[in-house]
Amino acid sequence: xxxxxxxxxxxxxxxxxxxxxxxxxxxxxxxxxxxxxxxxxxxxxxxxxxxxxxxxxxxxxxxxxxxxxxxxxxxxxxxxxxxxxxxxxxxxxxxxxxxxxxxxxxxxxxxxxxxxxxxxxxxxxxxxxxxxxxxxxxxxxxxxxxxxxxxxxxxxxxxxxxxxxxxxxxxxxxxxxxxxxxxxxxxxxxxxxxxxxxxxxxxxxxxxxxxxxxx
Amino acid sequence: xxxxxxxxxxxxxxxxxxxxxxxxxxxxxxxxxxxxxxxxxxxxxxxxxxxxxxxxxxxxxxxxxxxxxxxxxxxxxxxxxxxxxxxxxxxxxxxxxxxxxxxxxxxxxxxxxxxxxxxxxxxxxxxxxxxxxxxxxxxxxxxxxxxxxxxxxxxxxxxxxxxxxxxxxxxxxxxxxxxxxxxxxxxxxxxxxxxxxxxxxxxxxxxxxxxxxxx
DNA sequence: TGCCCGATGTTGACCGCATGAACATTCCGG
DNA sequence: CCGGAATGTTCATGCGGTCAACATCGGGCA
Numbered sequence: 001x002x003x004x005x006x007x008x009x010x011x012x013x014x015x016x017x018x019x020x021x022x023x024x025x026x027x028x029x030x031x032x033x034x035x036x037x038x039x040x041x042x043x044x045x046x047x048x049x050x051x052x053x054x055x056x057x058x059x060x061x062x063x064x065x066x067x068x069x070x071x072x073x074x075x076x077x078x079x080x081x082x083x084x085x086x087x088x089x090x091x092x093x094x095x096x097x098x099x100x101x102x103x104x105x106x107x108x109x110x111x112x113x114x115x116x117x118x119x120x121x122x123x124x125x126x127x128x129x130x131x132x133x134x135x136x137x138x139x140x141x142x143x144x145x146x147x148x149x150x151x152x153x154x155x156x157x158x159x160x161x162x163x164x165x166x167x168x169x170x171x172x173x174x175x176x177x178x179x180x181x182x183x184x185x186x187x188x189x190x191x192x193x194x195x196x197x198x199x200x201x202x203x204x205x206x207x208x209x210x211x212x213x214x215x
Numbered sequence: 216x217x218x219x220x221x222x223x224x225x226x227x228x229x230x231x232x233x234x235x236x237x238x239x240x241x242x243x244x245x246x247x248x249x250x251x252x253x254x255x256x257x258x259x260x261x262x263x264x265x266x267x268x269x270x271x272x273x274x275x276x277x278x279x280x281x282x283x284x285x286x287x288x289x290x291x292x293x294x295x296x297x298x299x300x301x302x303x304x305x306x307x308x309x310x311x312x313x314x315x316x317x318x319x320x321x322x323x324x325x326x327x328x329x330x331x332x333x334x335x336x337x338x339x340x341x342x343x344x345x346x347x348x349x350x351x352x353x354x355x356x357x358x359x360x361x362x363x364x365x366x367x368x369x370x371x372x373x374x375x376x377x378x379x380x381x382x383x384x385x386x387x388x389x390x391x392x393x394x395x396x397x398x399x400x401x402x403x404x405x406x407x408x409x410x411x412x413x414x415x416x417x418x419x420x421x422x423x424x425x426x427x428x429x430x
Numbered sequence: 431t432g433c434c435c436g437a438t439g440t441t442g443a444c445c446g447c448a449t450g451a452a453c454a455t456t457c458c459g460g
Numbered sequence: 461c462c463g464g465a466a467t468g469t470t471c472a473t474g475c476g477g478t479c480a481a482c483a484t485c486g487g488g489c490a
Contacts, residue, residue, distance in 0.1 A: 009456085011455080011456060011457080011466080011467060011468075012468085015467080015468090036446090036447070036448095037447075037448065038447060038448080039447095046468075046469095047468065047470080048447085048448085048449090049448095049468080049470085050468050050469075052449075052450085053467055053468070054467090057449070058449090120397070120401075120402055134407070134408045135406035135407065136407075136411065138398075138402075138403035138404050138407075142403045145403065168411075168414045168417075168418035168419075169418055169422075171395075171398065171404060171415045171418070171419070172391070172395070172415065172418045172422045174394070174398065175390075175392075175394035175395035175398055175415075175419050176387070176390050176391040176422070177390075177394065178394035178397065178398060178402070179389065179390035179391055179393035179394025179395065179396075179397065180386075180387070180390035180394065181394075182335070182393065182394065182397065183353075183386065183389065183393060186335070186337040187335055187393070188353035188357045188360065189386060191349050191350035192349070192351070192353075193349045193351070196351065196383075199383045200383045200386045200387065200390075203383035203384055203386070203387045204383075204386070204387040204390050204391075206387075206426065207384075207388075207391070207422060207426030207427075210425060210426055211421065211422030211423070211426045212422075224485085226437085226438055226439075226484080226486080227438080230438080230439085251476065251477090252476075252477065252478090253475080253476055253477080254476090261439070261440090262439065262440050262441080263440095263478090264439080264441085264478075265438075265440075267478075267479085268438055268439070269438090272477070272478070273476090273477065273478090
């Protein structure tokens with residue numbers, strides 16, 4: 001993520017991207033609260049206010065980082081699922097895939113705490129229009145949720161959960177891994193030794209999978 | 216929480232408490248990030264630096280609020296459980312109590328988003344001693360966890376989960392309600408209409424309970 | 431009783447950050 | 461080749477955290 005630039009000219013040439021990279025680095029190092037406009041500008045070697053030519057302000061910069069982090073999270077999930085060996089029994093395969101997605105999720109959170117927190121941080125909106133229309137589904141751009149949903153669908157096709165529970169089931173699975181991740185990162189489970197932490201993760205996974213299996 | 220004071224003297228008389236109240240109000244209104252030393256002092260009608268006679272700085276003030284919020288959360292859980300009617304079947308009673316605790320948990324989060332977030336916010340430590348000794352259990356002062364643990368114990372005594380899963384099972388249940396709360400508050404489930412939100416909550420509860428029931 | 435010290439507040443100052451206004455430098459299309 | 465649009469810069473304002481020096485109060489001891 002650390003970009004290098006050669007000659008110094010008055011015009012940077014790709015400041016927007018450079019700032020994004022710097023901001024992502026900052027978030028990676030210390031989470032969303034460390035995404036500071038001035039610091040990003042400093043790292044890129046540009047004056048603080050230059051950023052305003054490319055972003056509405058700190059808010060928009062952070063939102064960009066957030067999007068990046070959400071993508072990275074989903075990627076981690078897909079990679080984990082791809083590593084998972086298949087199975088003849090479709091139900092078993094579906095369960096394995098669900099578990100792998102969960103592991104990819106928590107794995108990303110633990111490996112990239114700063115980015116993970118950035119992926120879910122709250123960013124002040126531009127307009128004070130708090131009254132966005134209600135939304136049936138979670139913010140659509142969250143691919144992580146889509147992945148859980150699809151996995152649960154597959155499980156359903158293999159005969160497991162009641163049809164009418166979906167898509168709530170996706171949200172339930174998501175809740176479990178999200179809560180687990182946060183408790184492990186900055187929450188009260190932060191100091192668990194690795195082995196005990198693993199136990200907690202596996203227990204939670206079991207809860208998710210059996211919760212999806214049993215009507 | 217809003218305190219009134221009578222005559223104005225140079226010495227306030229109970230500044231520490233007054234500041235805490237103001238800070239809790241702030242957190243209630245806008246979460247931990249709105250707990251601002253200067254603002255708390257302003258509300259109490261005192262100069263900003265006066266707070267330093269009673270707190271190490273913003274950090275300690277916030278930590279105090281956090282503790283308060285954790286207590287309030289646990290109280291909400293216990294109240295919800297107390298409202299729950301008993302049952303003849305001990306296993307059923309145990310399941311009901313667990314569900315009630317969860318509802319009390321999520322209910323608090325939804326009713327007091329600011330306080331809830333404050334209860335789990337990260338506060339910079341005084342010394343940079345990142346290397347606290349590893350801890351087998353979650354931070355002991357978190358009564359919420361204790362409550363989940365006890366409820367699962369009761370369920371275990373009624374014959375449900377495998378012995379060896381505890382206390383991981385407590386963490387799993389906690390993860391589910393914690394993640395659910397956060398997704399509902401500022402997360403991607405924030406805009407769900409009330410009815411759909413209820414469905415998600417109930418589905419998650421079912422996951423927690425069946426997850427605890429099935430070995 | 432009266433005075434002095436420590437506890438408690440206050441002022442003033444410094445630093446970092448977000449953000450806006452006015453000014454400077456490039457670059458590119460006509 | 462030139463002028464305006466892009467893109468950066470400097471200057472200034474306001475907020476928040478925190479420190480040092482100074483002011484005030486109140487209670488205990490001589």
